[in-house]
Amino acid sequence: MSDLLERLRGRGWRMTSQRRVVAEVLDGDHVHLTADEVHARAAGRLPEISRATVYNTLGEMVALGEIIEVSTDGRAKRYDPNAHHAHQHLVCTSCGTIRDVHPTGDPLSDLPAAERFGFTVSAFEVTYRGLCPDCSA
Amino acid sequence: MSDLLERLRGRGWRMTSQRRVVAEVLDGDHVHLTADEVHARAAGRLPEISRATVYNTLGEMVALGEIIEVSTDGRAKRYDPNAHHAHQHLVCTSCGTIRDVHPTGDPLSDLPAAERFGFTVSAFEVTYRGLCPDCSA
DNA sequence: TCTTGACTTGGACACAGTCCATCGTAGGAT
DNA sequence: ATCCTACGATGGACTGTGTCCAAGTCAAGA
Numbered sequence: 382m383s384d385l386l387e388r389l390r391g392r393g394w395r396m397t398s399q400r401r402v403v404a405e406v407l408d409g410d411h412v413h414l415t416a417d418e419v420h421a422r423a424a425g426r427l428p429e430i431s432r433a434t435v436y437n438t439l440g441e442m443v444a445l446g447e448i449i450e451v452s453t454d455g456r457a458k459r460y461d462p463n464a465h466h467a468h469q470h471l472v473c474t475s476c477g478t479i480r481d482v483h484p485t486g487d488p489l490s491d492l493p494a495a496e497r498f499g500f501t502v503s504a505f506e507v508t509y510r511g512l513c514p515d516c517s518a
Numbered sequence: 519m520s521d522l523l524e525r526l527r528g529r530g531w532r533m534t535s536q537r538r539v540v541a542e543v544l545d546g547d548h549v550h551l552t553a554d555e556v557h558a559r560a561a562g563r564l565p566e567i568s569r570a571t572v573y574n575t576l577g578e579m580v581a582l583g584e585i586i587e588v589s590t591d592g593r594a595k596r597y598d599p600n601a602h603h604a605h606q607h608l609v610c611t612s613c614g615t616i617r618d619v620h621p622t623g624d625p626l627s628d629l630p631a632a633e634r635f636g637f638t639v640s641a642f643e644v645t646y647r648g649l650c651p652d653c654s655a
Numbered sequence: 656t657c658t659t660g661a662c663t664t665g666g667a668c669a670c671a672g673t674c675c676a677t678c679g680t681a682g683g684a685t
Numbered sequence: 686a687t688c689c690t691a692c693g694a695t696g697g698a699c700t701g702t703g704t705c706c707a708a709g710t711c712a713a714g715a
Contacts, residue, residue, distance in 0.1 A: 395680090395681055395682075395691095395692060395693065396681075396682095397680080397681070397692095397693065397694080399693080399694065400693090415671090416671080416672080417670090417671080429694090429695080430694085430695090431694065431695045431696060432672090432695095432696085433672095433673085433674085433694075433695065433696075433697095434693080434694050434695070436671095436672065436673075437693080437694085438693095450592070452589060452592040454589075455587070455589035455595050456670085456671080457670085457671060457672090458592050458671085458672090471629075471633075471634070471635065471637055471639065473637065474640075474641075480635050480637075482629060482633045482634075482635075483633055484625060484628040484629045484630075484633070485628045485629075485630065486623060486625065486627075486628035488621060488623070488625065488644050488646070489646075490623075491621040491622045491623035492608075492619060492621045492646060493621075493622065496608075496619045496620055496621070497608070497619075497648075498608065498617050498619075498650070498651070499650070499651035500608055500610065500617075500646075500648040500649060500650050500651070500654075501648045501649045501654050502608065502646050502647070502648035503611075503647060503648045503649075504611075504646070504647040504648070505644060505645060505646045505647065506644070506645045506647075507625050507642060507643070507644050508642060508643045508645075509625070509626075509629060509637075509639050509641070509642045510639070510640060510641040510642065510643075511634075511637040511638045511639035511640045511641070512637060512638045512640075513635070513636070513637050514635070514636035514637070517637075517638050532660095532661060532662065532711090532712055532713075533712075533713095534661095534662065534663080534711080534712070536662080536663070537662090552702090553702080553703080554701090554702080566663095566664085567663085567664095568663065568664050568665065569664095569665090569703090570663075570664065570665075570666095570703095570704085570705085570706095571662080571663055571664075573702095573703065573704075574662085574663085593701085593702080594701080594702060594703090595702085595703090
């Protein structure tokens, strides 16, 4: 994930081996790891990395808008590196697998003013649920 | 919430004072309490009610489809008694207030087959986010 | 009124995440 | 190349949310 590392460096981040490893672990499409999964994979490359550092680093990346925090199951939050292309999520109700999806249509235009209760609505998330091919077999 | 109590009784539920109080606490529109909030309010009427009973009762009501579990903030789950009218949620990003909303449009028809990855998609949730009137003032 | 199995209780436990004092080090200064 | 120092890493304690379990209690049918 040299892209992400470059952007972070450009923002004045001090580059440490821990941050490098966390960024590398998060590279790829359809990646939605929990903080502990990130920690486990990072520890594969850098055995002494602490949980606190992983939490700190993920939190900073989220604050910088470089990764997205997703909580689709009410359990552990998951971290999605695909922060620069708007997308929604499709979740398997059986095994929990998550895919990034791109619905057409704009939910914001589907919310009438009378249904906004005076809110200034600025964002939305859609979560689709169903059975993945493996679980419906 | 005699409605809910009636339906539960009709399903063979043993009616206890604890269950009655939990159902009563959940009565109303735009009610989205956490389990601990339900416990606190229930304890106002029935001081010895235990947390475990509140969790059990809420879990059973969810399983029966009489209330809906909502997790909009990655923190505590909230319980929504409005289970019999399809709706979505509008959440204040500042204070966390939740309102039930009814968007037009059907997100399911907005998800092309090519974007379903072989899933059998059966449900969806939309969460709108923004500032409520109090917080934007 | 009696009986019984479903329900409740409180406390221990598990998991996800945060906080903090201390130590280590990246990277600018010399 | 070395030194400095502020920023980052560490790990262990702590909090919040939720689950589990053995023992006691009670709703409701006989």
